[in-house]
Amino acid sequence: MSDKPVDKMSFEEAMAALEAVVGQLERGDVPLEESIKLYERGAELKKRCEAKLKEAEEKVAAITLGEDGQPTGTKPVEGL
Structure with a gap:
């Protein structure tokens, strides 16, 4: 078992x-x-994995797409 702090x-x-x-x-x-x-x-560890997944989902949700479907930038995610 690793001694590295979970956080x-x-x-x-x-x-x-x-x-x-x-x-x-x-x-x-x-x-x-x-x-x-x-x-x-x-x-x-489960809690850490869930938190990291939530962070990733929020980053993906913040990406805005242009009319051509390509990323054009990011927008602030509500609640952050």
């Missing part, structure tokens, strides 16, 4: 770490106390 991870790092956590939990060979820690870390 410093890229989407890809958090997703890979989450997949590793899920794999360990699915095997079922982890002691109960460690399983609880893994579950808590998994919840943090």
Whole structure:
């Protein structure tokens, strides 16, 4: 398990770490106390992945397209 703080991870790092956590939990060979820690870390990683996806969606939503369908710039996203 990586010691890197979850809030410093890229989407890809958090997703890979989450997949590793899920794999360990699915095997079922982890002691109960460690399983609880893994579950808590998994919840943090899931939250990070969701936040990074939301950021990406907001960036995509902010791209404006011209009449030819090509990006012409960006516009502010409401609520940011």
